[in-house]
Amino acid sequence: MRTPLAEITPPTREAPTFPRLLSGLSSPDNSFGLHDHLEQWGALPLRRARATLLDELDSAGLRGHGGARFPVGTKWRAVSEGRARRAVVVANGAEGEPASLKDAFLLTKFPHLVLDGASLGAAVLNANRIVVYVPDRLTDVIGRAIHARRRADLDPVEIEVVGAPEAFLSGQESAVVRALNNGPALPTFVGIQSIRTRGVGGRPTLVQNVESLAQVAMISRFGGQWFRSVGTDDSPGTMLLTITGRWTEPQVVEAPHGVAFRDLLQLTAQDADRYWGILLGGYGGGWVSMTDILECRLTEEAARQLGSSLGAGVVAVLPRTCCPLAETARVVRYMERQGAGQCGPCVHGLADLAAHMEALAFDPAALRGHLPPIEELCGLIEGRGACRHPDGVTRFVRSALVVFHNEALQHVRRGPCGAVNGPALLPCPAHQGRPR
Amino acid sequence: MMATRRVSGLGAQVTSLPAPKWRVTLVVDPTMCDGHGVCAELLPERVKMDQWGFPIISDEEIPTALADHARRAVASCPRLALHLVEGLQ
Numbered sequence: 227m228r229t230p231l232a233e234i235t236p237p238t239r240e241a242p243t244f245p246r247l248l249s250g251l252s253s254p255d256n257s258f259g260l261h262d263h264l265e266q267w268g269a270l271p272l273r274r275a276r277a278t279l280l281d282e283l284d285s286a287g288l289r290g291h292g293g294a295r296f297p298v299g300t301k302w303r304a305v306s307e308g309r310a311r312r313a314v315v316v317a318n319g320a321e322g323e324p325a326s327l328k329d330a331f332l333l334t335k336f337p338h339l340v341l342d343g344a345s346l347g348a349a350v351l352n353a354n355r356i357v358v359y360v361p362d363r364l365t366d367v368i369g370r371a372i373h374a375r376r377r378a379d380l381d382p383v384e385i386e387v388v389g390a391p392e393a394f395l396s397g398q399e400s401a402v403v404r405a406l407n408n409g410p411a412l413p414t415f416v417g418i419q420s421i422r423t424r425g426v427g428g429r430p431t432l433v434q435n436v437e438s439l440a441q442v443a444m445i446s447r448f449g450g451q452w453f454r455s456v457g458t459d460d461s462p463g464t465m466l467l468t469i470t471g472r473w474t475e476p477q478v479v480e481a482p483h484g485v486a487f488r489d490l491l492q493l494t495a496q497d498a499d500r501y502w503g504i505l506l507g508g509y510g511g512g513w514v515s516m517t518d519i520l521e522c523r524l525t526e527e528a529a530r531q532l533g534s535s536l537g538a539g540v541v542a543v544l545p546r547t548c549c550p551l552a553e554t555a556r557v558v559r560y561m562e563r564q565g566a567g568q569c570g571p572c573v574h575g576l577a578d579l580a581a582h583m584e585a586l587a588f589d590p591a592a593l594r595g596h597l598p599p600i601e602e603l604c605g606l607i608e609g610r611g612a613c614r615h616p617d618g619v620t621r622f623v624r625s626a627l628v629v630f631h632n633e634a635l636q637h638v639r640r641g642p643c644g645a646v647n648g649p650a651l652l653p654c655p656a657h658q659g660r661p662r
Numbered sequence: 663m664m665a666t667r668r669v670s671g672l673g674a675q676v677t678s679l680p681a682p683k684w685r686v687t688l689v690v691d692p693t694m695c696d697g698h699g700v701c702a703e704l705l706p707e708r709v710k711m712d713q714w715g716f717p718i719i720s721d722e723e724i725p726t727a728l729a730d731h732a733r734r735a736v737a738s739c740p741r742l743a744l745h746l747v748e749g750l751q
């Protein structure tokens with residue numbers, strides 16, 4: 227068997243404490259070519275990975291960064307059980323969430339961490355196909371990175387790049403599989419079946435978020451115990467966040483789990499008067515009040531207790547110059563339009579939900595003094611779609627009704643607040659049509 | 663299925679995983695269903711229609727006494743959207 231070049235180059239460099247994935251940002255030109263990458267992180271330890279990476283992933287306690295926070299090691303084991311046919315590894319960089327920029331950032335600045343992770347996945351799962359699935363605008367960058375690796379004979383399996391339509395649902399995992407099976411990038415009903423055992427081309431398939439794969443690349447070099455050396459017991463390691471609304475421009479940062487939001491966002495108690503609260507996780511996450519956020523740490527457990535999730539790492543700080551109900555209404559309408567139109571309860575439920583939220587935000591007089599029956603409606607929608615898109619929307623709406631309860635009552639009793647026609651924080655790209 | 667209960671006094675959330683049980687349940691593929699409603703007619707014990715005309719399927723087990731009705735509902739769905747699934751759940 228030939229020895230890949232990377233295995234000959236000197237092995238591990240010094241393990242970074244923090245930052246990790248984004249350590250290279252301190253380098254002069256801010257973007258990592260293959261040479262810089264190998265210089266910084268050393269060779270891709272494919273052979274060791276085949277023997278020990280599954281155990282290292284378990285001991286690391288790494289969870290997925292695409293939104294669902296599912297344990298990565300558990301998923302790899304499930305895929306490796308579909309032994310009858312060779313597996314397919316898919317690096318999911320679709321990043322349909324408009325408020326999230328971290329996957330595109332990672333793919334642009336540090337493509338080789340992601341590609342390393344994908345190759346490691348293929349080595350461990352004995353896959354013979356690797357697909358990197360990224361928005362059309364990024365296929366060139368990734369194509370060049372793949373080309374450089376091919377010339378260095380780095381990867382045991384050829385890596386392909388496939389363009390994803392820019393739509394919210396493109397990255398949902400059954401939509402990814404359907405797109406790679408030459409269908410539209412829309413979810414399918416998987417039922418009790420699983421794409422882990424029957425996915426792309428009917429073969430066992432690993433769909434893993436690109437940030438998760440970059441973390442795998444680090445764990446393969448420095449180990450599970452190293453991974454746990456920052457973070458908390460329940461939420462070990464670091465994660466990438468897209469922070470919007472706090473500074474003039476959105477920022478992608480790497481943060482250790484467990485950091486206080488107060489420190490992360492450089493907030494003081496006075497900031498409770500400047501901001502309404504934050505949206506945590508993304509458009510399938512939830513609003514958290516300033517009072518709660520000032521006491522909260524960056525862990526999944528804390529986020530869940532507040533009715534949200536760290537999800538895909540969106541942290542949107544909502545200034546008081548925006549109307550929280552208008553923000554919520556616009557996002558719900560956007561999510562309704564992004565629905566795939568395949569499931570009755572999603573189509574009708576999200577349309578009714580958007581109409582109620584719009585009435586509450588923009589035309590509360592029409593409600594004649596009553597809050598619309600939004601919670602009841604959420605209950606009718608949940609769990610009834612082929613995918614979790616509608617459930618994400620109901621979590622988002624439910625959290626708005628809790629955190630902005632007083633504002634909702636104000637709207638109903640006294641009409642919309644002055645901020646309702648103010649600036650919008652959360653992006654709802656109008657050019658995105660129904661996914662193809 | 664995971665049951666979560668709150669234990670009073672301890673303030674702790676205890677998650678118990680009941681031993682998986684062999685169950686037969688009815689599921690609908692919502693991407694196929696167009697709200698025809700024949701299932702609600704044939705199996706009102708497990709299927710109700712919502713305000714938009716789509717079936718709400720109970721996740722309760724299908725006991726032997728209902729098995730024939732359930733099979734008939736599945737066979738009658740014009741969209742073949744209804745399925746009986748059985749397995750450890």
Ligand SMILES: Cc1cc2nc3c(=O)[nH]c(=O)nc-3n(C[C@H](O)[C@H](O)[C@H](O)COP(=O)(O)O)c2cc1C
Pocket residue numbers: 289290291292293294295296318319320321322323394395396397398399400433434435436438439613614615
């Ligand atoms: C509506 C919806 C949209 C999603 N979009 C993305 C996405 O753009 N990128 C992504 O990595 N995961 C997305 N996911 C999650 C994927 O289904 C899948 O769980 C994930 O890619 C698995 O990788 P991970 O375990 O590393 O997070 C989405 C899920 C849902 C329900």
Ligand code: SF4
Pocket residue numbers: 395413414564565566567568569570572573610611612613614615616692693
């Ligand atoms: S739940 Fe909505 S978004 Fe998901 S598959 Fe059904 S129609 Fe499409």
